[in-house]
Amino acid sequence: MxxxxxxxxxxxxxxxxxxxxxxxxxxxxxxxxxxxxxxxxxxxxxxxxxxxxxxxAGQEIHGRLLAEGIAAVSDSATPLEAVAAGLDTVTASFTPTQREFGPRLREVIAANPELRERAAFKHAGLATAITEALHARGIPEPTASLAAELGVRAFENAYERWIDPANDHPLPALARRELEALKTAAAALE
Missing domain, CATH: 1.10.10.60 (Homeodomain-like)
Structure with a gap:
């Protein structure tokens, strides 16, 4: 090898x-x-x-992959099923290097206000990419934006768990699990 x-x-x-x-x-x-x-x-x-x-690096690529995954899912998929497909597509693109440098990336961003601001901008950009992809599927507001926020939060939560050296689960599985947990939490709000 x-x-x-x-x-x-x-x-x-x-x-x-x-x-x-x-x-x-x-x-x-x-x-x-x-x-x-x-x-x-x-x-x-x-x-x-x-x-x-x-x-x-790669924010534009991540946004494109999310949109491609959402566009490829069947027309009968719910908004969160479409988001899950987008998460599958983007998380499958992550490399061993990204996992290796994840903890250091988190530390550097946390230590610098300019970088924390840029991280918030990245979050917003990914949410916009998901929202636009859902709009293209005919999903109206506020459903599209809410599903997008859940998707980005699931992605970020899964990434944090994935970069933990004690974790042995693949990123796509973690993202799916996080999205399900958020869906359950949202249902409990009623």
């Missing part, structure tokens, strides 16, 4: 996490990140517009 090697994008993320942990987010430059990854500044900017975005 071949040994897994990170690609350039993953190397940049890992280098950024190392440097942010060692010297702080504010003190780290793009040049330092590129050098630590063994790449050039030009290569960095081919992958990311700035150092903040190195930690939020």
């Amino acid at each position: 071949a040994r897994w090697e990170p690609n350039a994008r993953e190397r940049l993320v890992l280098a950024a996490l190392d440097l942010f942990g060692e010297q702080g987010y504010e003190s780290t430059t793009v040049i330092q990140i590129a050098q630590r990854a063994g790449l050039t500044k030009t290569t960095f900017f081919r992958h990311f517009p700035d150092k903040r975005e190195v930690l939020f």
Whole structure:
């Protein structure tokens, strides 16, 4: 079996996490990140517009995968069944590297207000992608937005559990479980 090697994008993320942990987010430059990854500044900017975005790589891809999964489900699916299909699609795309650097990513984001703000923006962007995909299926408001918020919360909760080294469950299964738990909690509100 071949040994897994990170690609350039993953190397940049890992280098950024190392440097942010060692010297702080504010003190780290793009040049330092590129050098630590063994790449050039030009290569960095081919992958990311700035150092903040190195930690939020793939948001557009995640939004697209969520929408594709929702669009592919049968017309008879409920809004939450469609969201579950979107979660299946996006969570299946996660790599061992993403799991490995997850705890460090969480620490770096928690330590920096600018990054916490960007994380909230990512949450909103994923919710918008799900909402729009549900609208395309004819799901009206407020059902579409509520289902989207449950989906994003399930995704984020599942990710947190997945990056825990004590966990041995795959991310798609965790996301499904989290969505079911949220569905049960919402039903208990009545």
